Amino acid sequence: MATASSLFLGSSPISTAPRTCTGPAASCPPSARPSLRLRQRPSPAVAAAVQAEHQPAVAAAPKPPALPFRVGHGFDLHRLEPNLPLIIGGINIPHDRGCEAHSDGDVLLHCVVDAILGALGLPDIGQIFPDSDPRWKGADSSVFMREAVKLMHEAGYELGNLDATLILQKPKLSPFKETIRSNLCDLLGADPSVVNLKAKTHEKVDSLGENRSIAAHTVVLLMRK
Structure with a gap:
């Protein structure tokens, strides 16, 4: 995010190796197709440090009213x-x-976290994970996702549904959309039927359309348990 591009640490993201075959996926030999590998989860010590660090900031926030549902919007740009x-x-x-950021620059996870917090x-x-804190340098955004989900449950809510839109000119995300959505569902502990992900270009307009930036919007509905 432009003003809060400073966040998160490790989880179970998946890495894909670049394609070396330019033809249709079916004609590519297995060695030329993207390979997926899990990234290491954070150590217990890192997770404990995350919780201890920002707990005072969260504790100082007012307890949300017990509404039957709550709506949040998140936006991020890198x-x-x-x-x-x-x-x-x-x-x-x-x-x-790639995204220039204090953390790993994961534009989608950043805006999902902001939507839940909102x-x-x-x-x-x-505010919770400031870019002035060196511990978040290169941090994996899944840590912040898990903390947002924890706060959601502690407040007595669960995810009703989530709708996210990624905006970028390049690369095309269609080969990776289901993998991204699956990982997002895992981090949220949500059924795929309530998590929607869209990707759009910016018609070559401004920094997004000129492949100089990437953005995301997310709307979440939280339901009282």
């Missing part, structure tokens, strides 16, 4: 720069550019 990994929804997407009436992701 500049794309050469020779950086492009992580979207915890998945390493083959591309010649629905709960809590501080945004940049």
Whole structure:
């Protein structure tokens, strides 16, 4: 996110190796197709440090009223720069550019976290995990996702549904959309039927359309348990 691009640590994202075959996927030999591999989860010590660090900030926030449902919106945008990994929804997407950020720059997970925090009436992701804290340097955004889900359950809510839209000119995400959505469902502990993911170009307009940035919007509905 532009003002809160400082966040999260490890989980079980999956990495994909770049394609070396330019023909249809069915005609590519297995060795030329993207390979998926799990990234390491954070150590218990890292997870404990995350909880201990921002617990005071969360505890200071007012307890949300016991409404039957709550709606939250999240937005994030990152500049794309050469020779950086492009992580979207915890998945390493083959591309010649990646997000410049204090953390791993995962634009999708950042805006999902902000949507959940917003629905709960809590501080945004940049306040809870500030980019001034060196511990979040290169951090995996799944840590922040898990914390947001934990706060949601502690407040007495569960995910009703989530609708997310990614905006980027390149690369095409159709080969990776289901993998991204599956990983997002895993992090949320949600059934795939309540998690929707869309990807759109920006028709070559402004920084998004010129492949100089990537953005995401997310809307969540939380239901009282």
